[in-house]
Amino acid sequence: MNAPETVVRSRRPGIVRMVLAGLALAAGLAPWWSAREEGWRAFPGFDVAPAVEDVVDELPIFETIEINPGSPEAKAHSATLARMPDGRLVAAWYAGSGEGHTDVGIFTSVRDPRGAWSEPRRILSREMMFGSLGRYALSLGNPLLLPGEGGKLGLLFVSIAAGRWSGSSLNLAWSEDGGETWGPVEKLTTNPLFNLAALPRNPPARLDGGGWAVPVYEELVGNFPEILWLLPRNGGFSAAVSRMAGGLEVMQPALVPLSVQDAAAFYRDVTKTRRMFMARSEDSGRAWSRPEPTELPNFHSGVCVVRLPDGRLLCAFNDTTKRVRENLRLAISGDEGRTWRRIATLAEEKEQEFSYPYMLVGDDGWVRMVYSSRKNRICYVEFNSEWLNSMADAAQRKGEVP
Amino acid sequence: MSGGAAVWTVVVPWLLLTWVFLWVSGRRGWWGCFVCGAVAAAVVMFPWLGHPLPFWTRALMANFSVPLAGVLVIAVAGRVSGKSLFTSADWNAAWIFGAAGAVALYPSALGLGPRNLDAYALGWPWLFWGQSFVLFAGVAVVAAFLLWRCNRFGILLLLALLGYSVGFQESENLWDYVLDPVFAAAAIAGVLRLGFRGLFLRNRGEAPRQKRLS
Incomplete structure (x- = not known):
């Protein structure tokens, strides 16, 4: 009689163990398996228009204006721009008494189709975030606008938990009415170490089938670039990041889709090379080549690169290898960023700062741009392809920057 | 932040503080656990500079494993x-x-x-x-x-x-x-x-x- 009892006693734990082990395997593999369809669609390619030979405008046009003249804030920086389907432009930037200060807020201004910019409006402060996120934020910074379908507009920005930029993490809010009102703020988890320290800077790339690839960068121990993938999922967007390069070399990527599969990235240098860096991807941003220095100078300053409708690349950058940002120039490349030719100076003044250019290119060939000027001004610039071509021709004739 | 995540970010700091208080005080048993748990709950819910503790801890740590x-x-x-x-x-x-x-x-x-x-x-x-x-x-x-x-x-x-x-x-x-x-x-x-x-x-x-x- 003892033998069967012994068997029963020894089998019961065995069955429990087997069930638990099987449950663990199922619990681990089920979410992975259920993500297979999304996984196959994860890198759908970039939504990029094919190059067009000639976009004709009648006259060269170049205009510039300050969006926030008379701004009382001592610091206004890191501007972003989005073009809405109705033709309006929305600009956003952060401003306050200084970087990382508690009074910093996110401001927006809207340009109507007639060309007038509205009075800047504070749309977000750290106190406004407290309720949405249920947590403390020391300061805000680096907004980035994500234009969606039907007037929907996303606002990606950082909140600083402690310290300076290395204490920042990403947040996302949506507006259904083109930036007039904003929904609750959502925290994005992009790093396992206290969710530090991702920041956006340069324009996002639209993905085929919806969603965005947003170039971001980490600034905690290493400085390295990443892509924030905002992918349509479960009726909303899921955020995930993938690395573009290792630490301690480059940051603030400018992502330039060249075709559905091909893309180039241009980086702010954090080494002693003092050159703008560049990398390539041939699989829709999944893997990137090692960053290599280009011929354009860079001393720890942000660059912006966009693809023009004719396939050339346009770069806005601080043309110096010194620790100053006293000029802002444009350069153009006809070979996907391998070589560059300077074509125009947008701003230049001793002991002043012109930085953080952010450009958009319309289907009409117009380039629209915002940048930080003199520490607390946001400048808007727009020019057409005729102006760009005339400057390029002049630069080629004279052999110098106009 | 969902309701579940919000509760989680309250419960885990409370557990951590309860364990710290038990460890520091050397208390054992149900009564000791009750006292330390109650003190930990008070610390978690006390409005530090106007906000309960999870408001501050979530700034850096919103995903406890x-x-x-x-x-x-x-x-x-x-x-x-x-x-x-x-x-x-x-x-x-x-x-x-x-x-x-x-x-x-x-x-x-x-x-x-x-x-x-x-x-x-x-x-x-x-x-x-x-x-x-x-x-x-x-x-x-x-x-x-x-x-x-x-x-x-x-x-x-x-x-x-x-x-x-x-x-x-x-x-x-x-x-x-x-x-x-x-x-x-x-x-x-x-x-x-x-x-x-x-x-x-x-x-x-x-x-x-x-x-x-x-």
Whole structure:
């Protein structure tokens, strides 16, 4: 009689163990398996228009204006721009008494189709975030606008938990009415170490089938670039990041889709090379080549690169290898960023700062741009392809920057 | 932040403070646990500069891992009952898993190590679906192996995997369910303690013994 009892006693734990082990395997593999369809669609390619030979405008046009003249804030920086389907432009930037200060807020201004910019409006402060996120934020910074379908507009920005930029993490809010009102703020988890320290800077790339690839960068121990993938999922967007390069070399990527599969990235240098860096991807941003220095100078300053409708690349950058940002120039490349030719100076003044250019290119060939000027001004610039071509021709004739 | 995530970010700091107060005061038993738990609850809910403690802790830590919560429950329960629910083998498994995970994850997340190694990205199965099999299957196999060996840390890993399926945290990354910096720091300390103890006993000519921890 003892033998069967012994068997029963020894089998019961065995069955429990087997069930638990099987449950663990199922619990681990089920979410992975259920993500297979999304996984196959994860890198759908970039939504990029094919190059067009000639976009004709009648006259060269170049205009510039300050969006926030008379701004009382001592610091206004890191501007972003989005073009809405109705033709309006929305600009956003952060401003306050200084970087990382508690009074910093996110401001927006809207340009109507007639060309007038509205009075800047504070749309977000750290106190406004407290309720949405249920947590403390020391300061805000680096907004980035994500234009969606039907007037929907996303606002990606950082909140600083402690310290300076290395204490920042990403947040996302949506507006259904083109930036007039904003929904609750959502925290994005992009790093396992206290969710530090991702920041956006340069324009996002639209993905085929919806969603965005947003170039971001980490600034905690290493400085390295990443892509924030905002992918349509479960009726909303899921955020995930993938690395573009290792630490301690480059940051603030400018992502330039060249075709559905091909893309180039241009980086702010954090080494002693003092050159703008560049990398390539041939699989829709999944893997990137090692960053290599280009011929354009860079001393720890942000660059912006966009693809023009004719396939050339346009770069806005601080043309110096010194620790100053006293000029802002444009350069153009006809070979996907391998070589560059300077074509125009947008701003230049001793002991002043012109930085953080952010450009958009319309289907009409117009380039629209915002940048930080003199520490607390946001400048808007727009020019057409005729102006760009005339400057390029002049630069080629004279052999110098106009 | 969902309701579940909000509650989680209140419960785990409360557990952590309860354990700290029990450990510092040296109290044991139900009464001691009740007193320390009540004090910890008061500290968690007290409006520090106008806001309860989770308002401040969430700024840096909004995704406490399931193993951290689990080992805190085990530690507090051990103080209450005087008997640990974990054997030394269970604790060793917890510390070794946490330390190995920390070594695999955190250097990569800081941009260190090989350029193309992005361990954290594997925690989103819809991003690098093929490669993320390594992480999901790896955690599942470790949990299954531990459960098969009657190691109770396997239960915590199983709960972490089930928690990920439910998606109760703010993060959508599997890593944040199985590991966090607090658990990783405790695990590394635990592994170092194990190593020193083994070295010390070997020098004395004694073999390390399996010992129940209270």
